[in-house]
Amino acid sequence: MNLDFYPLAACVCLAVLVVSTNACGQDTASTRPGVRLGLSYPRGSVPRVIVLPVDTTAGDSVRTIIQRDLDYSDRVSPIPLDPSTLMGIAPAPGQDPNYELFSKLGAAAIVQARRNATGLRVALYDVGAKRRIEMRDFPVVTVPPVRDVAIRDSITVEATLREKTSRDSLDRVLRTRAAIMRRPPVKKDPRPRRFVVRDSLRRDSAAAAYVRRTIGRWEEDRRDSVAHATETKVATLVRADSMARVAAADNERMSIHHVSDEVESWITGKRGIAATRIAYVHNGMIRIVDSDGENDRAVTGRGTAMSPAWHPNGRRLVYSRMTNVGTQIEQLDLETGNSRAMSGTGLNITPVYSADGRNIVYSNGDESGTDLFMVSADGSPPAERLTFGMGSDNNSPTFSPDGRQIAFISGRSRFPEVYTMDADGTNMQLLTPFVPGVRTYRTAPDWSPDGRTVAYEQQNGDFQVWLITLRDKESRRLTSEGENEGPSWAPDGRHLALSSTRGGSKQIWVLDTESGRFRQLTRNAGARLSAWSPMLNSP
């Protein structure tokens, strides 16, 4: 088939390229002990990598996750080959791979991951230099199997045993009572023997009937309540078990993303951003999604929540919640799920944590405009006022990575523009190019993690995302298709999350600012106000 042939032809072409350009890669002959050399591939190119199959488990296997993470990094290009093809040529443990063959397939590197007792043993081979560059063990959380049937069985057995024990003890009591019932009168019966025997038989049957009747009634009484108690207990345990499994799956994915990020740093020298999440707003709720678009879930309840921002430790969010009488700042602990409202009246919007996470800067609005304030993240007053906008709007703060400066929006020159100031509110300067009298509209700034640029949105008829450098104030337009708004930097300073209508509905997309590649992150029409997390720790 043509479809099969195409990548192969491309691979062969690339293989030739890789082989012929190897000479300009690193000098691998002079390997010194203790010095790790990176992958030898032409600088400036995107190395092509083959990820070998890990196991035969169906579904979203480890290989799929790693391969996709490497693809989404835009620094490495995985060659998507059929796992069954690769199974035959994957090296056995302890053996070198067939470098010539992989070179012909177009690979500059091979990633091999194998399951071991604690997780994954991952190795990276340099095809050009014909050697293993790295090997490391990664702990990976494993998801326990579904235990619904086992839980039901054990609860049922337990209930049956308990019931039997109580029935036995009741039975013992009843037998004692029956024995008393059967006892002949103490006084000697003067009547003929046949009357005495008849009475004795009557007493026996009455006692037996009594035991039967009481046990029967007891069983009748117990049956429904026991069944109900069992069902409740089974349901509770099954729910807890499934939640634990969901959490484990969540952690398993995250630990594999960590593997991808590490492999990427072996290949390119720069850590990837797979182990991150993006918070965004949909339908009035804050949602969180993994960097690869999986594991999308709401973290706040119904309402109108807006403007999520991450704590630098990645475990907390701050956002604003709108009600009919005002808008409040709330903090959400992602581990416990508890949220805490910060006191304040009127309009409180666009909160962000300071670079050290100790303070929150937000915008408070009243009849005399909106201005930026800083308050301790533990909520203790007083709030310190940072801007004096004289009736204008001052909002959407974003900290420089060193925490010393804040970029924000101000309408003090009549139209919204991006300004910068020192974190204490002094030394304010206009950043975006402003021509007096010309209507402009620039909002939603986000300071890049390398500190060099600020991304923002600007109206040019419709709204598009732009970048401006802080040093020479040169601006560059990044988007053109559809409307693109609310940029948020990934921790690599290369990718941006933004809301875009390019696919029809408004969704969160990820833009690689270097290659211009776009990928859709969310599948919720109307998704907006994204915020990219910092690098997240291993679970």
Add this chain to the structure above:
Amino acid sequence: MSILARTATVTVVFALILAGCHKKPSERPAPRRINADSLLREQARLDSIARADAARAAAAAAAEAAAKAGPPTAAPVSQVERAALAATIFFDLDESALTDEARTAVEAKAPVLLRHPNMRIRITGHTDSQGSDEYNLALGLRRAAETKRYLAALGVDEARMEIVTMGEERPAVQGNTQEAYALNRRCEFEIIEGG
């Protein structure tokens, strides 16, 4: 006064009038022109100020009369008054300044509020869905604040007016057309007490 001085004065006055002819902001920035339109608009603005002054004087007189007549009675709010009070006002793109139509509508609300001194209202500012959702919250607040200021200038006690913004979160009309945008750039009025 010499002819020269008089001519100079006339020129200065004319220049001032021209300078006062502030072009109403439109969707796209256009070169500034002085034309019949802007003169008419200026005239309309002056008329509206005059109307507002008249309304304020009338309201003040009414309030004085009411004060003389004794303590305010809780007169029932008529349907006409209710309609005048609830009428939504509309704004231009990224603007919180009241348009002439909006001024007229607000001027119709002031007497109602002055006639019913126990009445409290909530003014809710809204924006269209264009632009930053967050910036729009602030813009909505500015619209509500501007409206409140104008009502206060017409003699309504500020303490009787509460302002809230919904930004672009509660559109009156769905859709991404210019018509929908125009209908969503608005302030809504709601009686929260004494009505």
